[in-house]
Amino acid sequence: MTDNESVAEAVELLQQLGLKEYEAACFVGLSRLSTGTAKDLSEITSVPRTRVYDAVRVLEARGLVQVQHSTPQRFKAVPIEEAVRTLEREQADRFEQLRRALDGVEPVEARDDEPVQEVWTLSGRTPIANRCNELIAAADSEVVLVLGDASLLTDDLVAALSTLDGAVDLFVGTITRAVRDAVEDRVPEATVFVSELDWLAGADEPDPTAIGRLLLTDRSNILVSTLPTATGDEHAVFGTGFGNGLVVVTRRLMAQGLLATNDAAD
Numbered sequence: 001m002t003d004n005e006s007v008a009e010a011v012e013l014l015q016q017l018g019l020k021e022y023e024a025a026c027f028v029g030l031s032r033l034s035t036g037t038a039k040d041l042s043e044i045t046s047v048p049r050t051r052v053y054d055a056v057r058v059l060e061a062r063g064l065v066q067v068q069h070s071t072p073q074r075f076k077a078v079p080i081e082e083a084v085r086t087l088e089r090e091q092a093d094r095f096e097q098l099r100r101a102l103d104g105v106e107p108v109e110a111r112d113d114e115p116v117q118e119v120w121t122l123s124g125r126t127p128i129a130n131r132c133n134e135l136i137a138a139a140d141s142e143v144v145l146v147l148g149d150a151s152l153l154t155d156d157l158v159a160a161l162s163t164l165d166g167a168v169d170l171f172v173g174t175i176t177r178a179v180r181d182a183v184e185d186r187v188p189e190a191t192v193f194v195s196e197l198d199w200l201a202g203a204d205e206p207d208p209t210a211i212g213r214l215l216l217t218d219r220s221n222i223l224v225s226t227l228p229t230a231t232g233d234e235h236a237v238f239g240t241g242f243g244n245g246l247v248v249v250t251r252r253l254m255a256q257g258l259l260a261t262n263d264a265a266d
Contacts, residue, residue, distance in 0.1 A: 017087050022047045022055040027064055030077035037072045062086065119239040128225055128236045132215055133160040135238070139168050139217040146173035148211040149227055153182060161187045173214075212236070 001009070007028055014024035029045040030036055038056075042049040056075050059065035063086050068074040077083065122128050129152075136143055137160055145161075147153060164170055170190040174180040183192045212225035212234050225236035 014087075017091065020055070020058075022051050023058050026052060026055040026075075027059055027077055027083070030059075030065060030075055031080060031083075033077075035068070035074045035076045037074055039072070041075065062090075118241065119237060122225075122236045122238070123233070125234045128212075128223075128234050129154065129156060131236070131238060132213060132223055133157065135215060135217045135221050135223060136160045136164065139164065141167070141218050142169045142171075142216075144171045144173075144214075144216040146211075146214040147179060147183075148175055148213060150176070150179045150182075152213055153179060153186075158186045161190060164189075 010028045011021070011024045014027060015021060019027065025045040025047050026041055029041050029047075032044065033040060036044075038049050038052040041047060041052045041056075045052075047055065053073075056065055056067065060067050064078055064083050066076045066078065068076070078086075122131055132145075133156060136145070143161070143164065161170060161172070166189075170187070172183050172187065172190045172192050174183060174192065174194055177194055180192050180194050183190060210227045212227040213223065213236075215221075215223040215238075221238070221240045223236055223238035225234050227234055
């Protein structure tokens with residue numbers, strides 16, 4: 001990464017943390033100088049000189065810049081580690097305020113005519129993994145999970161599977177024997193098998209989109225995700241409700257294609 005790219009990235013990240021463009025640019029500029037005047041900052045940041053003073057006042061109020069009241073005034077950024085800690089504390093305070101605000105929001109009762117069965121979509125590995133773990137943790141009788149990619153066997157997933165009640169039947173399918181062995185080693189209480197469905201990997205398609213995970217809990221909740229091989233971004237759809245068409249189709253698919261020895265109930 002070039003110096004200009006590093007500067008641009010730092011300015012963008014500071015804006016994401018709540019600074020305005022000129023404020024972020026001035027702080028990054030001062031972090032490159034031992035001390036500097038408004039003229040110095042304007043020259044290295046392209047911030048108009050008259051706007052430098054406004055930006056520095058905000059930075060000083062937030063504890064990120066020190067001002068020497070000389071003629072002309074000189075400015076100095078606090079050490080980077082101190083600035084990062086200050087911004088971290090600000091963000092932590094905002095998250096706590098957000099939590100309190102959301103806790104204080106009054107719920108709205110759902111209408112009686114709203115359907116019980118639901119289908120939702122999610123994007124991104126973290127939210128999908130979180131939803132997957134939540135469904136697993138809420139299971140009462142059975143969890144059937146098929147992993148289409150080795151990278152999905154994370155520590156958080158292992159923890160969710162390992163903490164299931166002993167009364168919950170746990171089946172985990174994988175696309176390779178290596179991943180099966182890893183699951184058997186890390187989740188010994190699971191019944192583990194290698195999936196016979198070659199299309200999970202999508203290798204024969206011109207623009208392959210592999211199946212990421214198939215999850216069925218209590219034969220009433222389903223989550224299916226895809227992993228486009230070009231980007232690695234994960235997208236998922238999940239449904240709830242025993243009568244949900246998505247759940248019914250996936251139950252039959254998993255019973256016939258994945259759990260042929262355990263499909264007597266179907």
